[in-house]
Amino acid sequence: MDIKDRFKMLTDELANSKRRLDFDGFLARIGRHDLSGKLTANTPWVYFSQEVYREKDLGLKGDGGLGVLAGDISKIAEDLAMPLTVVTPFYSGKSRQALFNYWESDGYETLIPGEHGFEKVGKVKLKSLAYSEIPIAVYVKRRGSVNIITLYEPNIGLLYYSESNSDHRLYQEVVSGFAGYQALISAGIEPAIIHMNEAATVFGAVARLDDICSHGVGFDDALSAVRDTAIYTNHTLLPAAEGVFDIKQFEQLVFTNLKNDAVIDWVKTKFGNDGKIRLSTLALEIAARRNGVSLLHSRLSSQNYRDRAGNSVEFSNVTNGVAGRWIDDGMLDLLTDKSAIDEYGLPTDDFASRLNNISIDELRDIKAAGRQKMNQILKYRQDQRGNPIHIPEDAILFDYKRRLVSYKRFDMIFKDLNRLADILSRNNAHLLFTGRPHIGDSNMIKELHDILVAIDSNPTLKERVHYIQNYDEEVAEALILGGNCAVNIPIVGQEACGTSWMKDIAACKILVSTTDGGVADVTPPVYLEVNGVTYEQEAESLYSRMQQACEIIKDDISYREQTIHQIQAYLPIISGSRMIRDYLNLGFDNN
The missing domain is CATH 3.40.50.2000 (Glycogen Phosphorylase B;)
Known part of the structure; x- marks a missing residue:
């Protein structure tokens, strides 16, 4: 049985859930009737993230705001019945803080996806110069309209344990992007949108470009198609804060996973004169749709970032929001009872006046x-x-x-x-x-x-x-x-x-x-x-x-x-x- 067959047989953890909204109803509420049918189980919104923080119900622990955002996006999509597939590494361990005489001391816990409710659907393979093939296990958890695809092998290590420009960090990012994209295609998923949660996930979009070119589409047409359906969400205020990689690292781990010479040549043109590359440079070139995560951040990113040719780039703004999982049930009930929010969690037209009806008691x-x-x-x-x-x-x-x-x-x-x-x-x-x-x-x-x-x-x-x-x-x-x-x-x-x-x-x-x-x-x-x-x-x-x-x-x-x-x-x-x-x-x- 292949990945596609196993994917169809996944257990839906929300199969018996009573609260299931209609995504078409949400689209109507936001005035986007035209998107009905655009996102489906086979053509979902695909969200690549190096971390997802939803430990309570997904068993995934992140490190900070990037992972919390990814966890919230998956939960909100789940609540709205929006077809979404998340692709992320499953890290083989996590650290646990303890204090000894007020000094931090870290313990270590080994993690295996099968012990956290993920179902194994098969394996994909990566290539490197050091190893001809690296088998990557594909585990999935399904919750309603949302699939969480995790990539696992014992040496993937801890989240952010290594330096941002290290071989191991690049390996983790290659696993997420190239192995993640292989898992999507093997499951019969054709992304309607590829959404990169930070530049570290850019290899998912690069893998898609390589896949399209390898099926006979000309490079320019393939790049145009990928750029128009790729979103790069930036969380970093200054390019200098990012890790950089050299050409030898890419030859070791990246180019070995690309089949099309035109794609390899294109990636090589994004390296600077010093023989190094920032992943944000690739992300800016491969995604026509870019955003910051607050008004101030989007404005500063538009000022600070440049494409490979040195031109300024424009970041749209999508300020982060939060999932209802963070809001007390009593408060959610109060906002609903006062008609300050609707069934989809959106503020009503007169929410401000409705909030005035909340008493001090x-x-x-x-x-x-x-x-x-x-x-x-x-x-x-x-x-x-x-x-x-x-x-x-x-x-x-x-x-x-x-x-x-x-x-x-x-x-x-x-x-x-x-x-x-x-x-x-x-x-x-x-x-x-x-x-x-x-x-x-x-x-x-x-x-x-x-x-x-x-x-x-x-x-x-x-x-x-x-x-x-x-x-x-x-x-x-x-x-x-x-x-x-x-x-x-x-x-x-x-x-x-x-x-x-x-x-x-x-x-x-x-x-x-x-x-x-x-x-x-x-x-x-x-x-x-x-x-x-x-x-x-x-x-x-x-x-x-x-x-x-x-x-x-x-x-x-x-x-x-x-x-x-x-x-x-x-x-x-x-x-x-x-x-x-x-x-x-x-x-x-x-x-």
Whole structure:
């Protein structure tokens, strides 16, 4: 039995689901009747991503926002009954964070797709100069209209474990693109759209170009066909931040998987005079449709990126949205009952006025229920000292939850420990923060250690500041539900979008933030803005805003006004269905 036959026999995990929307109904709702029948099980939207973060129901764990976005797109498509196929590597292991004397120590867990509900449908083969053939196992999970194709072999390793320009990283990207495309064709899938979630997935589109040319189509016609049906979603603000590869690496792993000489010659022309190439250069050349993930990011990308000839390129904008999985059921029910969102999760025409019908009691009830759910989760997690965590029901809770990288500036919260301690003690407040430094980031690992030591030396902070080990999807969900105020303070111009703050606003929390990423889509600011010319001025602004947030949270009138105002401003952006609408409009011209 071949891959195509096994693909037809896959178990649908949603076969008995009661809530199944009609995709044609969604198309009618967004005014795209013309797309009816364009996307089918055999001609789906195909989404390539190097990571997908949906651990709870898919068993796939990512590393950051890129994977969360991929997980959300798959979940939203699933809810809308949109034909979508996701292609991603299945990494053969994952690291698990633990602290020893406040120093990060990583454990390792081996992963096998069959143990996470994926069904093996067959194998495809890659070629390299070192090995004539590398067998890649193809595993699939089907959930309604969505298929998740994962590529696995034991040496694929961990996500982002190696350097961005290493042979191993290129190998992982070749597995995703070339083996992934082989899996699609073997399953009888002809992509209506190839959507590249970052440039690292460009080999899926290159494989399609090679396939079309190898079936007798002239190169120019084949390139035109691929370019018109390929989307490149960029999350990187500066090309210099990307990894680069040299011609020898491509000869080892890329050219061996291309059959058509014209395609190989075309790829070679994209190398610079230094004999190196950025994958974004290929992505820009092979995709006519490109987008950034927030208004600010799209504008900066259009300024910063150039094609191989040095010409400026235009990035359309599709601001990230979030799936309903991140929004508490009680809040979703409330938005539905108030007719602020429709059955597809889109804001209604009069959503802003409808939101005014939400009472303070309804908001407080949602937060009280969220605190209980959070504490239920955190009693099984560990703080920096290895203890379970419980936040009193009547305490104000600040939270900071994101990867620990320098531009996100978690250290700013701890610039003045006495000031922080005063805010927390004066307002009966606690701070939960979580996030992991990247493996090998010794500077950030040391910074986390030093901050935890400083917290331990301050009696007030030792009682009221809690670091949650091993940040994951479950911890993120807990803090979204149980917190009162979210802190989001990246350097302006360095966050592509971020979605954590969207989930916080939808959870009726006060947002304290710099004007960056998707937050900057709304002007003037409706959140508590952190600003300043210098780092010191921004830190002072942060502490002032944290105190202001406490005063708002304690006052019913102020809290209701601020919360409703934030939701009114951002609900159209938060909506994951809106994001899908925008991608459909980007991928298919509206004639």
